Amino acid sequence: MKQSRTESKSEKAQHAKPVGMTAAAGFQIGVRRTLPSTVQQAWSLLISPEGMELWIGEVDKLELKLGQTFAAAGGITGEFRVVKPPEQLRMRWKLPGWEHPSTLQIRVLPAAQGKATVSFHQEKLEDMSAREAMKSHWEEVLASLRELADQMGSKK
Secondary structure, eight states: OOOOHHHHHHHHHHHOOOTTEETTTEEEEEEEEEESSOHHHHHHHHHSHHHHHHHTOSOSSOOOOTTOEEEOTTSOEEEEEEEETTTEEEEEEEOTTOSSOEEEEEEEEEOGGGOEEEEEEEEEESSHHHHHHHHHHHHHHHHHHHHHHHHHHHTO
């Protein structure tokens, strides 16, 4: 017996993956914003104490090198897996209370007119709730980075 189109679409909808879900990386999120900075200026901002406090939290003299682990005052922990100045950081990144670490990648990409785009991509998130929370978090981080970039630009 043939299925009707309505039943077929309904059945497909039941098997569709939720937004942000992949087979290989679990739930993931990506957020990016263009800053009024060059790639080098955006990188310097990102790894400055003020910038790192936004995406890691308060840490003492963190060296950005392969295998370096970190633990912030607020409980975020991690380990750098890729360090390629001035364009990429990839790390294990874990909030307090999470059962497993996620993978966080931060990229600084050249954009039009000498500007730079900063991108946060996080995967291996536990569920849709963690995905939504991290989406909001990275949007706030990028807004704060933009404010810092604007302040630094006005100090020149």
